[in-house]
Amino acid sequence: MMSQCYNLVISANYESNPNIMNSQHANTADEVMCNCSGTKRNHIQKLFEQGLDIDAISRNTGAISGCGGCEWDIAEFLEELAQKEKVKEQGG
Numbered sequence: 001m002m003s004q005c006y007n008l009v010i011s012a013n014y015e016s017n018p019n020i021m022n023s024q025h026a027n028t029a030d031e032v033m034c035n036c037s038g039t040k041r042n043h044i045q046k047l048f049e050q051g052l053d054i055d056a057i058s059r060n061t062g063a064i065s066g067c068g069g070c071e072w073d074i075a076e077f078l079e080e081l082a083q084k085e086k087v088k089e090q091g092g
């Protein structure tokens with residue numbers, strides 16, 4: 001019974017956003033990171049580069065303000081960007 005419910009959720013998500021099951025879109029700039037708000041990876045990166053933190057990005061885009069399921073992925077992505085920026089600053 002539980003697996004049937006799980007399949008229904010996946011099916012419903014797939015119908016509303018077919019790219020969710022398309023591995024070609026994983027980690028690409030136009031990947032939707034927040035399905036509730038439709039916020040894409042490249043938009044989050046642009047806001048990060050403008051100096052916005054995760055709370056400001058959430059307020060600006062609506063990401064993380066729905067189900068909250070994207071919070072960990074977005075936080076991890078911002079951490080990666082911060083690490084890359086730090087390496088750049090150190091001349092790496």
Ligand code: FES
Pocket residue numbers: 033034035036037062063064065066067068069070071
């Ligand atoms: S997926 Fe981002 S708030 Fe639901």
